[in-house]
Amino acid sequence: MLLLVITISLYFHKFSQAETLKIGAIFDTDDPIKERAFHHAIHQIEPIHGRTIEGLVKNVPPNDPFEAMLAACHLIESGAVAILGPTTHENAHMVQTVCDNKDIPLLDVRSVAHPQNSINFYPLQQILTQIYIKLLEAWNFENFVILYENDDSLIRLAELLKFYGNGHRMVVRQLDKYQNGNYRPTLKEVWRSGATHFVLDCSTDILEEVLHQAQQVGLVTNKQFYIITNLDFHTLDLTSFQYSETNITGMRFIDPDSDEIQNLGLTLYRNDFTNTEFGFIEAWKVNLEMALIIDAVTMFGEVLNRLPKDFAIPSIDCASDKAWTYGTTLTNLVKSVKYPGYTGLIQFDNFGLRSAFGLEIIELKEGGIIKIGNWNYSDGLNINRVYPPDPPPLVEGSLVNRTFIVITCLTEPYGMRRDSEVPLYGNERYEGFGIDLIAELSKKLGFNYTFIIREDKKNGEFDESSGEWTGMIGDVISGKADLAITDLTITSERESAVDFSTTFMSLGISILYQKPKKALPSFFSFADPFSLTVWKLLAAAFFGASIALFILGRISPSEWQNPYPCVEDEFLVNQLSLRNCVWFMVGSLMQQGSEIAPIAFSTRMVAGMWWFFTLIMVSSYTANLAAFLTTESPxxxxxxxxxxxxxxxxxxxxxxxxxxxxxxxxxxxxxxxxxxxxxxxxxxxxxxxxxxxxxxxxxxxxxxxxxxxxxxxxxxxxxxxxxxxxxxxxxxxxEKGYGIAMRKNSSYRMALSTAILKLQEEGVLAKLKRKWWEEQRGGGLCPQGEKSTEGTPLNLKNVEGVFCVTIIGTVLSCVLVFVEMAVHTFKKSLRVKKPFKVLLMDEMRFYFRTSAMLKPVTAPKPEPYGFITS
CATH class of the missing domain: 3.40.190.10 (Periplasmic binding protein-like II)
Incomplete structure (x- = not known):
């Protein structure tokens, strides 16, 4: 009977196992919404051939391939017919190896440069690169800076670097190679370079902070253009950037305004609201990975319907060599069908790659994110909102379609012949600051121009003998040229003959001379670390401290000692003679010490203050001496x-x-x-x-x-x-300036002056100067703005604190010694029965006999603690 019950139980257990199809998922990032998206997708799958669908989830640490392998084996041994793979590279690689070995379909939603055996639902990166290139061409990104986060970003942009490198100047900078969250050094570097066009590739974890720090350094203004490669750009809170007028372009697969995405947002974030009436607001949080998880699982569930009704559920041990029979069939079926998902139509090419898809082109404007175009595999890029260039300013005397003859001379860097291996013609033969300035003015005002060269390089002066102007000024007056531009200084004499535009560069006269050489050290260069005042005060402090120690030593009763403690003597001696005090101070100053040791509190305080003084002064001298020895005095x-x-x-x-x-x-x-x-x-x-x-x-x-x-x-x-x-x-x-010369009373003077002022306000003139002074033709070879290499002596302001502390300590020692003397005299008067005043006067008279270093003992035997009564 028992055997029958066990047999029936095993039969029903096996039957219940057969009635359930399991799809596994391995998550290695802490995001409960992704797990919620997986279970939502499982619930969307209808029963397949009478079998229900169950989702199995395993959580593992990021980049821990051993745990990922154990999780994959557990899911396979539990009967999973497919596994949704993890997102970190090491984990995903290990899970793919296990699935390949057991022929279990792996559903991958990561951005991978070259997908291999898995079913990768992420759009093919090579196609995304083609979209980047189309956008760069549409927005005329000829020279730009690529800002990337890490090696994965660089791998994604590799195709862009290969394809778009010829004929364009690209600068590649890593946002934060130390991974400490500070992107400002890199952003400041590109800001100083004057760059205005950027391709930004980074994760959503840091994208908002990168834009905030870019805004702080001045890279989020109406002069900058950004193309954001992150496909979840729209999920960030971009309110603080809406009114900056910065041109920010991005791409997305998910349209949060669509009904299906709003309903999906309400479902995934249903537990995050107290009032579900406003749940659709969270639709903008639905990112591409969530949508791909749902699309991958639901599409796989539909493909399961195409297998035979009695297909066997995998029952595999990871330790065995056995593989699932239907694994390859399922993988091929998924890659051969089309499925409409949240990320658009999902279909794979002959290589099993998702290359046919469509996405939206978006821009950030004052009202938020707007759609300005789309891209799809068949039609390519379609922009339905084009921003034309700003029209030329409406000023009196319009220069649109006018043609000017502009004369210049070949003076570096204002006008130079362009180096080229092929013949050049017309304006293309020349380059320089003045050439670029005329080109910028032409763009603003809409005029045409032709350059001619003044070979003798004469700017122009008035020839009194002929009564005419020479040089370029003369050419403008005679009508040979309409405009003259070079390093042409505006002077009162020239302005009486021609008109000048407003100043495009301010300058003055200075002296060009050879850089100074290092001066030879002086005979007393060792004294340079301190100023003369400090040396004088140091000498005064030395002698003052020596005399103070001598006086306090004479006054202090504790310093008078019996030279032979075991023998009664008639005299007491004092070691603090004047020469001993001077020697004590010398030893302390030289950091050598001496055999003399003060005994009384007051003398020890003086000694301690002097030691503190010498410690600070010697340390300061040593430090500043090192600075003087390692620097050059020009x-x-x-x-x-x-x-x-x-x-x-x-x-x-x-x-x-x-x-x-x-x-x-x-x-x-x-x-x-x-x-x-x-x-x-x-x-x-x-x-x-x-x-x-x-x-x-x-x-x-x-x-x-x-x-x-x-x-x-x-x-x-x-x-x-x-x-x-x-x-x-x-x-x-x-102080003077350079200007563009033109004939007197020219009607276009105001237009040119206004345009120059606008170029100055927009930073174009500064950019042109930086280009021709610091970047082109050998610029930047010599570092500018070097700090002075000459050492600075320490003056009284630097060390007055240590002098003050030493003086205060000495004064306190003086107070202490008189207290000590008074206490000693009072005790002595009690012992010998003499008036305190008489004994005090006797002590004082003896102390002022500075030559006497032997003090008579007035008592037959010394009192305790070294005091002797008279």
């Missing part, structure tokens, strides 16, 4: 133009400027400064020797001779970026 023969005039003849320094330039004119007109007049007279008297026809000649002389060249500060800055042996000396002697 030996500059002059610090400004006034010193140059004084020492030039004595030290054999020559100085000059460009002939007939605005710099020479400045010294000629500066009649109220005697030194400037002396400079002008010297340059005129030695014109053949010190004056040059071109700035390049002056720079060469300054670099190879003992020669100071007066030059505009902008040109000096350009040269010192490339010639590390040169530097700028002194401050600017004046």
């Amino acid at each position: 030996d500059l023969p002059f610090k400004d133009v006034f010193e140059l005039v004084q020492v030039a003849e004595k030290k054999g320094i020559k100085f000059g400027a460009k002939i007939n330039g605005s710099t020479e004119k400045f010294f000629l007109d500066s009649k109220h400064v005697d030194e400037y007049q002396q400079i002008y007279k010297y340059m005129k008297n030695h014109e053949d020797e010190v004056m040059v026809n071109d700035n390049k000649d002056g720079v060469h002389k300054a670099e190879h001779e003992d020669y100071a060249f007066f030059m505009e500060t902008t040109s000096i800055e350009y040269e010192t970026q490339r010639r590390c042996g040169l530097t700028s000396v002194g401050h600017s002697l004046d």
